[in-house]
Amino acid sequence: MPGQPLGKVIGNSGQDRDRVCVLATDDGQHVALLDRCPHRDIALSGGVVKNGTLVCPGHFWRFDLRTGARTDLPERGATVYPTRVVDGWVEALLPPPSPQLPMREWLLGEARKAHRTEAP
Numbered sequence: 611m612p613g614q615p616l617g618k619v620i621g622n623s624g625q626d627r628d629r630v631c632v633l634a635t636d637d638g639q640h641v642a643l644l645d646r647c648p649h650r651d652i653a654l655s656g657g658v659v660k661n662g663t664l665v666c667p668g669h670f671w672r673f674d675l676r677t678g679a680r681t682d683l684p685e686r687g688a689t690v691y692p693t694r695v696v697d698g699w700v701e702a703l704l705p706p707p708s709p710q711l712p713m714r715e716w717l718l719g720e721a722r723k724a725h726r727t728e729a730p
């Protein structure tokens with residue numbers, strides 16, 4: 611239905627990428643987004659579509675449906691995926707799942723990143 615976002619879990623990687631929000635705009639275009647607000651872990655599919663924007667139900671940030679950019683702070687945007695319609699189905703091009711890292715590898719990687727940002 612136009613203006614009513616639909617949230618779906620479409621994968622089993624256990625990562626955020628599995629959560630997709632799909633909606634149809636007033637002009638019949640289909641938009642697919644990562645179903646997670648860039649502010650907090652709130653599903654954008656619970657939001658409201660108004661005048662070409664999706665309003666997050668968390669703290670009411672507004673995202674442009676064409677680009678995902680936050681309307682008042684474009685560098686904090688939602689993730690929009692390319693879509694196409696095939697035989698009445700909306701297909702979205704999602705990124706592949708990230709490789710699973712053992713906890714030790716992940717912690718070491720995070721420590722390296724933190725060390726690089728602290729170095730002069």
Ligand code: FES
Pocket residue numbers: 647648649650651652666667668669670671
């Ligand atoms: S959780 Fe979306 S604006 Fe805060």
